[in-house]
Amino acid sequence: MPPSYTRFSTSIQPESAFTVLAVARQLIAAGKEVIELEIGDSPFATPxxxxxxxxxxxxxxxxxxxxxxxxxxxxxxxxxxxxxxxxxxxxxxxxxxxxxxxxxxxxxxxxxxxxxxxxxxxxxxxxxxxxxxxxxxxxxxxxxxxxxxxxxxxxxxxxxxxxxxxxxxxxxxxxxxxxxxxxxxxxxxxxxxxxxxxxxxxxxxxxxxxxxxxxxxxxxxxxxxxxxxxxxxxxxxxxxxxxxxxxxxxxxxxxxxxxxxxxxxxxxxxxxxxxxxxxxxxxxxxDRQYRDDRMKEFHRKVELLVRGVNTIDGVTCLMPGGTFYVFPSVAEICNRHGITSHGLAMYLLEGADERLGVACLGGECFGAAGAGFLRLSCAQPDDRLTAAVSFIAAATTRDDRIVAYLDAHPDHRLETPYALSD
Ligand SMILES: Cc1ncc(COP(=O)(O)O)c(C=O)c1O
The missing domain is CATH 3.40.640.10 (Type I PLP-dependent aspartate aminotransferase-like (Major domain))
Known part of the structure; x- marks a missing residue:
């Protein structure tokens, strides 16, 4: 008989970015094009x-x-x-x-x-x-x-x-x-x-x-x-x-x-x-000059992505004071479609389109206080960031596809609407 595992090892949650990364990589291996905004890793080479x-x-x-x-x-x-x-x-x-x-x-x-x-x-x-x-x-x-x-x-x-x-x-x-x-x-x-x-x-x-x-x-x-x-x-x-x-x-x-x-x-x-x-x-x-040049690049990308997501109907996003993450509120979109923010993230990856997907994280992957938000990392070329914004804007209006995705994944249904302001 295999020995039993501890309550600790069977109850802890992994870092969710790595879980979504694994799903994204499976889809890519199966031939899907995925814009990966889920993991906070640098796209640049080590100096x-x-x-x-x-x-x-x-x-x-x-x-x-x-x-x-x-x-x-x-x-x-x-x-x-x-x-x-x-x-x-x-x-x-x-x-x-x-x-x-x-x-x-x-x-x-x-x-x-x-x-x-x-x-x-x-x-x-x-x-x-x-x-x-x-x-x-x-x-x-x-x-x-x-x-x-x-x-x-x-x-x-x-x-x-x-x-x-x-x-x-x-x-x-x-x-x-x-x-x-x-x-x-x-x-x-x-x-x-x-x-x-x-x-x-x-x-x-x-x-x-x-x-x-x-x-x-x-x-x-x-x-x-x-x-x-x-x-x-x-x-x-x-x-x-x-x-x-x-x-x-x-x-x-x-x-x-x-x-x-x-x-x-x-x-x-x-x-x-x-x-x-x-x-x-x-x-x-x-390598501090190399570091500073890369940080400037990240800052520019953050600004590009924040400006982009703020043009999407139902999205509001603060300019972050730091990091290469963008954390827009998608509560209005989630409430409109009755889908959780994690569900919305998974829909953007798996359900919105057969050939293209955007990988990002639902805010609740970081605790309940993150619900109603998405986390997008900026560590991608500019044209991919712009393409991700266009994709999200279109995907969040495709009611039929969201309904079909929720039918197939009822655990992503939003039971109680998110508060629209805090
Ligand atoms: C808040 C925070 N702490 C710790 C880490 C871990 O970084 P490291 O690669 O140095 O272990 C990360 C990485 O994303 C992070 O965002």
Missing amino acids: DGAVEAGIQAIRDGRTTYGPSVGLPEFRAAAAAYVTEEHGFEVTAKHVVAGPGAKTFEQLFCEAFLEPEDGVLVFSPYFPTYAANIARRGARMVLSSLRASHAFRPNVGDVRRFLDEDSRAKAIFLNSPHNPTGGVATGDDLRGLADLVRGRDVAVFSDEPYDCMVWEGRHQSLLAQPGMLEQTVAAYTFSKSFSMSGWRLGYAVSSPETVQVFDLLTNTALSCVAPFTQLAGVAALQH
Whole structure:
């Protein structure tokens, strides 16, 4: 008899972008043309400097285990980069390497959470937060991000959580925010820091989009007085340096927390591949112009897509403050046709046309607060973005096809209409 699986492993949800990606790839393999706006991956090549450094490191035999906390030269380069780019001083001892930013969600939860502890999460949220909080048996407490507040964190909700939850222990902050594109202002971060400072509360500040801030510069919670002791900020090479498949990131925190992460990394991962870290050092030191040029491209594409989707009947979309995601409200279209936003996304991919589809995500893939929205990633050539807009505009008027799709997929029927304003 096969052994039974844990309740944890059979109840967690995967990152939905990867699920839709798999469906899209199946349809493409079967001959359908799909405009892929579902996954937040860079379409650009890894910069040459990083590629060359990685290959050279392999040739130089940097292919064995390294220190769990990260190579000294990687930690020093990451510290110098954060100091120069984000305007607060850190050193190598504040840095721990990881295979991307996502791992730090798990390590953060292992470092700080006991079963039943309360964790404030702004919703919609990056889907793997839920699994990592559940991994420790902790409790997720949600605070909704609203379009009317530019999808910025509600500091009043933070105060209520800290005052009223007897086991309040952690906060997950993500700015710039996936999926909404919202960016916390300096005042938001000051307000949040003033509330958590001096309490037994840790903040996971997820900052993979630190180079995708479309007005002004990125601001980290770490820059607020006292926050280095209470915050773990996670950074990645996936977005800024087009290195998602290399699996490289780092976290910045107090030396004490870094030591705990060192131990947790040791027991779970051993280390990040040294040659990957050396490619990262080259990117940080030599490829910032390449990064900035690519970020400008993303910004232009975001503006193109927002302008486009706002021309579609029934769609309203804010200009995101950051990220390469566009998060339009499609509540009116969903209510008109009695279809959920996830159902609408699946219809655009599978049901709207035999030969062409658009892959994107329903906002509820990021928690109930995302219902009534779609998340579209801009990581496609301009003509594909324009074609996607025309396709969505036409597909959402084809009543007969939507009815047929809902008949075949009744689970996508919308039972209660979405609120049209928040
Ligand atoms: C909010 C957020 N956190 C973490 C990650 C994970 O990035 P990485 O590739 O560095 O693991 C992503 C990637 O899309 C993200 O959007």
